[in-house]
Amino acid sequence: MNRLRWTDTHCHLDQIEDPQKALEDALTSGVERIVAVSEGPESIESILHLGSRYPDRILVGLGIHPVSAVRLSREVVEETLQTIQARLPEAQVLGEVGLDHKWATDESSQTWQLEVLRRQLDWAAHERIPANFHSRRCERAVMNEAIRFHQETGLGAQLHWFTHSKKLIRITNDAGIFISVGPRILDCDETQKVVPTIDMDLLLLETDSPVPFGGKSARPEWIHEVGHHVAQLLGIDVTELSIRTEANFDRYLSMGRDSKEVPR
Ligand SMILES: [Zn+2]
Incomplete structure (x- = not known):
């Protein structure tokens, strides 16, 4: 039997205590590729460093997180933002970017978060790279940004941890937006009900490591277990x-990259 291959499409690798060990453990479980997303100035530097050290395993995600x-x-x-604009040619993905209304509770901070997001999306459009979105407590607003980005540029858009609503999944399916499923699938009824409604051609897997689940810090090798649960x-x-999610991820990375930029 062929060995299963996986990609962790959203991971805070720089926040894991020993990233090298995490990469080795992941490989043992077939997790060959990891999208390492950044949050702020320090993680941007760490992830660029990790990406240059392990170029065949790590896809560099640069972006300022909406909470940051x-x-x-x-x-x-x-x-x-200046650093991101300057270093984005070294990245394969824009992320983690988005909106977060748990932290942006008043109108002025929400407006600022949106401005920060849209500036970064413009640069991703210019560099022809896909975008990885965060959407806590403002799923619909971020979904609309993702759809607009994808429609205007032809580039891939991924909503991470976006498994709360079948109604929204119907919209993302129609719009061709990728949805990544993480360890919540292991123990959350709501996630287990929503995931089967995601278009199989738009399904990706992630761990959001090292976010804690069930009292343990997530690790990229958990993708193996997440994959088994999703398949079941x-x-x-x-x-x-495994074959389909790998093909989806390759399509997410490559879509729209040959087309000419459509200015926003
Ligand atoms: Zn994250």
């Missing part, structure tokens, strides 16, 4: 799920 966008001073955010839930062979 409102927690850091505007001055630091502006500097970080969908009633398909795990080998088929």
